[in-house]
Amino acid sequence: xxxxxxxxxxxIIENLNLEDFKVEDIDDNDSLFGDGLGLxxxxxxxxxVMLDKDYGIKISDPKKGKTIFESIQTMAQFIMDNKTK
Amino acid sequence: MNTKLYIENYCKIKNNTVTLNSNIIFEEDNAENxxxxxxxxxxxxxxxxxxxxxxxxxxKLAFLASEIILKESKIxxxxxxxxxxxxxxxxxxxxDRKHQKSIDKITDYFPxxxxxxxxxxxxxxxxxxxxxxxxxxxxxxxxxxxNAEFHYTYENSLIQSQKAxxxxxxxxxxxxxxxxxxxxxxxxxNGKIKHNQEQLNKLY
Numbered sequence: 001x002x003x004x005x006x007x008x009x010x011x012i013i014e015n016l017n018l019e020d021f022k023v024e025d026i027d028d029n030d031s032l033f034g035d036g037l038g039l040x041x042x043x044x045x046x047x048x049v050m051l052d053k054d055y056g057i058k059i060s061d062p063k064k065g066k067t068i069f070e071s072i073q074t075m076a077q078f079i080m081d082n083k084t085k
Numbered sequence: 086m087n088t089k090l091y092i093e094n095y096c097k098i099k100n101n102t103v104t105l106n107s108n109i110i111f112e113e114d115n116a117e118n119x120x121x122x123x124x125x126x127x128x129x130x131x132x133x134x135x136x137x138x139x140x141x142x143x144x145k146l147a148f149l150a151s152e153i154i155l156k157e158s159k160i161x162x163x164x165x166x167x168x169x170x171x172x173x174x175x176x177x178x179x180x181d182r183k184h185q186k187s188i189d190k191i192t193d194y195f196p197x198x199x200x201x202x203x204x205x206x207x208x209x210x211x212x213x214x215x216x217x218x219x220x221x222x223x224x225x226x227x228x229x230x231x232n233a234e235f236h237y238t239y240e241n242s243l244i245q246s247q248k249a250x251x252x253x254x255x256x257x258x259x260x261x262x263x264x265x266x267x268x269x270x271x272x273x274x275n276g277k278i279k280h281n282q283e284q285l286n287k288l289y
Contacts, residue, residue: 016199017138019124038135045198053195 005076012072015050016043028073036071044069056084087245091276094157095255095288096150098126098267105153119262123149130156134216139199141180142265144209147171147257150269151213159275160251168222168249169210170239171269173258176227177206209257222248231256231268233285240272241280250274256289 009023018037030036033044044065051057057079059065068078097104101122103111111129116122123145127137130152140148155162180203187196202208207225214223222243228235240252251273259265268289272280278288 018135019138020135042139042198042202049195049197 001076001080004079005072008072008075011050011054012037016046026072029071032069032071051079055079057082088274090241090244090272090274090280092278092280092284092288093159093271093273093276094154095270096153096267098146098150099265103153105157110153119259119265136212140209140212141177141200141203143177143179143206143257143259144203144212146259146265146267147209147269148212148216150257150267151253154253154269154271155217158271158273160271160273162217162219165250166221167217167219168243168252169213169219170224170236170243170252170254171206171210171257172226172228172232172236173206173256174227174229175258175260177204177208179259179261180204213253231289233282233289237280237282237285244272
């Protein structure tokens with residue numbers, strides 16, 4: 001789980017071009033949207049593609065993203081529970 | 086009576102060099118690629134705008150040239166009505182290629198939304214408008230080459246017909262890492278260089 005959280009932080013920084021952030025700047029419970037990392041709606045779509053591509057998880061209802069992508073902690077838990085690769 | 090118009094400032098970015106009114110303000114001979122060169126310009130200008138890093142190279146190029154010009158201008162970009170008219174010959178081809186690569190194989194079909202949103206050249210105009218709160222006339226044309234006659238006529242018309250007080254205009258093109266070019270200028274009532282077709286061709 002700890003390795004997965006570190007992996008997610010690195011992937012989010014790389015895939016979403018968050019040049020102002022380093023892995024160590026992101027806490028597990030920081031909000032990914034709003035006041036936290038400040039991600040936007042396009043980033044949310046990018047995260048959905050990332051889950052599909054890297055972990056074999058398809059999210060058919062984008063509304064679920066709000067809870068899944070609340071933080072690194074919630075994302076990692078969701079991946080642990082649902083990954084197919 | 087027609088308002089007298091001038092080319093207030095002009096900026097060129099090409100061959101790893103940035104010039105403002107023909108003076109070199111930044112150059113980097115050993116840039117790894119266009120992306121890293123554009124990032125170096127961003128750092129050199131000491132900009133604080135994290136959305137920059139999400140843009141494609143075409144939008145970054147247009148954004149940086151516009152930042153340089155508007156910072157130098159006497160015009161308050163958030164109060165004045167500044168229209169934007171850009172043109173190029175590659176449209177959004179560099180980003181189109183990246184998008185195509187992500188959907189080439191049916192077994193590895195993962196189009197990136199963040200790339201897809203930049204598969205239109207006029208997105209860069211949107212980025213500049215957001216940055217400077219512009220709600221003005223804008224257009225992006227695709228021509229074979231920089232067309233001074235068209236640009237002059239369009240820019241002049243926008244101001245003379247009072248659709249805009251100034252026009253941020255020019256050529257911004259990205260084909261690949263080595264074939265890129267920006268020639269952006271501000272047409273307004275300020276400045277010393279007369280706004281006409283001959284001058285535009287000369288400066289380009």
